[in-house]
């Protein structure tokens with residue numbers, strides 16, 4: 001079974017545009033779960049452009065499915081995550097000024113650092129997933145750091161899906177095989193949508209979870225949140 005974790009960053013983006021509390025992030029997360037989401041993902045960034053540190057705490061008692069916090073494990077992120085204790089932390093190598101995540105870790109060059117932060121998180125009972133490009137070497141590197149899972153960065157897949165979907169999926173099949181062979185759990189995310197999700201799911205064995213935010217929130221403008229979540233869940237059947 002592949003779980004759908006709904007990323008609610010964009011809900012906070014809309015809220016922050018007016019500085020008030022509309023839409024209310026906690027209500028949307030609760031409703032997303034009620035409508036079928038099997039996890040809630042957030043990606044608090046250092047500039048708090050969408051998810052704030054306070055949001056991270058506010059969501060903790062509310063999320064009853066699986067709480068996944070993504071981000072770059074610099075000291076302030078680590079302090080936050082070790083205090084909130086979500087079910088899963090996903091380590092992403094974001095530059096502070098990046099518009100969005102744009103690459104996976106080099107798990108070989110950063111082995112010492114990733115091993116250290118992974119063991120700190122695991123000591124608190126937090127499952128650790130490392131965000132990587134679809135490269136079997138990087139997947140093996142994540143396993144060597146002690147990660148429980150990898151999250152495959154799917155932006156290149158999404159960007160090439162409409163040009164040549166067989167070519168677009170090929171590196172993900174190899175990376176996923178490596179993850180399964182090494183006993184790692186397997187997540188995926190970034191720019192997955194209603195066009196490209198089903199084909200990804202059908203071709204990637206052992207896919208534990210997808211986290212989807214941007215496209216899902218855009219679709220919700222047209223279909224409503226409940227229908228949209230149901231449409232995404234249908235792609236994962």
Ligand SMILES: CC(=O)[C@@H](O)[C@H](O)COP(=O)(O)O
Nearest residue numbers: 009043070092100101189190
């Ligand atoms: C790791 C990943 O791919 C997503 O978390 C993505 O970074 C979403 O973040 P933004 O909503 O800030 O673009």
Ligand SMILES: NCC(=O)COP(=O)(O)O
Nearest residue numbers: 007189190191211213214
């Ligand atoms: N980990 C990926 C994620 O949470 C959502 O990415 P996107 O769907 O907003 O591109």
